[in-house]
Amino acid sequence: MEVTSFRTHGLGDQTYLLTHEGKGVLVDPQRDIDRFLNAVAQHDVDLRFVLETHLHNDYVSGGEQAALRSGAELVLPAAAAAAYRHTPAFHLEEIGSGGLTIRPLHTPGHTPEHTSYLVFIEGEPVALFSGGSLLVASAGRPDLLGPERARSLARLQHLSVRRLAALPPAVALYPTHGEGSFCTVAGVGRLTSTVGEELKTNPLLALADAEEFADRLLAEPMPIPAFYRHVGPANILGVPPMPLVRVREVDEPVAGTHVVDIRPRRTQALGMLPGSYGIELDDDFGSWAGWLLPYAEPITLVAEPGQDVAEAVTQLARIGIDTVQGVVRDLGPHAGQTYELAGLDDFVERLTQPDAQVLDVRMPEEREQTRLEGAVERFLPDLFAGGVPGELDQARPVLVACASGRRAAIAAGFLAREGYRPIALTGAGVPEVAAALGKPERA
Structure with a gap:
């Protein structure tokens, strides 16, 4: 056997x-x-x-x-x-x-x-x-x-x-x-x-x-x-066979679609199409897209030249979403929705500034283990479903953190879409920030 x-x-x-x-x-x-x-x-x-x-x-x-x-x-x-x-x-x-x-x-x-x-x-x-x-x-x-x-x-x-x-x-x-x-x-x-x-x-x-x-x-x-x-x-009820993974190249988003930017977060941060969502392509791309966007509504992807769009389409199809209408690979001069990325040291330094405001997008059970004092807490899907928390001041930068940088980058793209100035912690998470600040690991 x-x-x-x-x-x-x-x-x-x-x-x-x-x-x-x-x-x-x-x-x-x-x-x-x-x-x-x-x-x-x-x-x-x-x-x-x-x-x-x-x-x-x-x-x-x-x-x-x-x-x-x-x-x-x-x-x-x-x-x-x-x-x-x-x-x-x-x-x-x-x-x-x-x-x-x-x-x-x-x-x-x-x-x-x-x-x-x-x-x-x-x-x-x-x-x-x-x-x-x-x-x-x-x-x-x-x-x-x-x-x-x-x-x-x-x-x-x-x-x-x-x-x-x-x-x-x-x-x-x-x-x-x-x-x-x-x-x-x-x-x-x-x-x-x-x-x-x-x-x-x-x-x-x-x-x-x-x-x-x-x-x-x-x-x-x-x-x-x-x-x-x-x-x-x-x-x-049963589902039809997996569709052929073919996506047509388009010069601009197809009308009536949600625009999902799958490029690496460092590229997204430099500029995304206004109104788009940034969900970097990774193993869990399909899960996050299916969770955060209206289910099975039409989608236009934004990808880098040569990026594996077939993988993104396959991940969506695994959860029953067959609605990708096209892919934009050249943004030209239209990418104006930006956010910043910060490593641990830079993030901690900004956190100590007088105007600092923090958004923690981890799950509730993660927050029970480690908390940042004064942070606005909103699990990432709740942020998408309920909108930007009223406690956040649009006139000040918003420091965004999760456990590793994955969800923080997605949240930063959402905040930028809503007109905020986000700074996403990347390559580290709230436990590392708490340790750098000399705070105990457990709440």
Whole structure:
């Protein structure tokens, strides 16, 4: 048996291809399925099954299309009741035959229909694909479907992860959600594990009481990206195949589109098109664009000559956004929306000036760890949704900070769009600023 992992860093997720004696099983594929089907071809295996552990909220599934193109059998949790043809997975029945069989385990909690898959080779349990149930040092969060159902789902998650932890210790654990995913309760380190290792190290498995477990899962919920509410329903109804990644070159933004500048932040700072949003292209570009802009409305990209626009379009398509209308690669003399970037020393020096005002765009849980005295605090998506805080004076420069510079640069572009004079901390974050000022690390 061999398991190949496909890591999608910007979403914090993994897709898996299990192969054994010429047979293949694909688990939780994302929409851009060519990378998975190419691997199937390279392994020269017959793809027998495409398994989905649950109706994903964080990405558009490629399961249906992968099954259609490969001829594999698509297996979904029975309770998902997806609107397209599939084989329903119930609980404890055997799927497959011969030396490779799959046993679905109903493991509700992350979602009501969630199903994990235990793989047997020659009758021996060897691998568990746990989706968003038991994760490495964590568990899938139960609150994505709303606060009304969160505690009920948390109690179910308690039963589910303990059910999985009762499997043989040597069984390899392959979760879909991992570090960087907003579907996890807490950060994780390693991407895969074993059942036995989780029994020793996963703090959630030490909680025998369901209510205590639910309290822990719901104590400090992370924000939920805005695009999640669109992706989940799309995965119930089914989505069209991934479109061809071709973007026409245009001289100016297409009328009626949102302009998104994907150039490096140092280039953006020198000047962006008035009214544009700056989201530097990186692994998490699609997530931030889907979270911060109105979902699936038309977009014009601004890119440097030679910049990988196909990567930006692919990331958007993974969350169901197929609305890129064109790309501008030469801004000419029209780039007039600017902001400044500052390293740590420069930022700290400016912070001590009498007219200094600071905007902290980190998540609430990050702010609980380290705070800057007097800073206006607004999580980045809340800044986009609610507008510039009234406490900020447009006549004075605004020092913007996050944990590393990524979100600060996005916020700086937004502030510049609104007529402010932002200075974004880059290459460092609030903890480093607090240390430089001689402040304690914890609030």
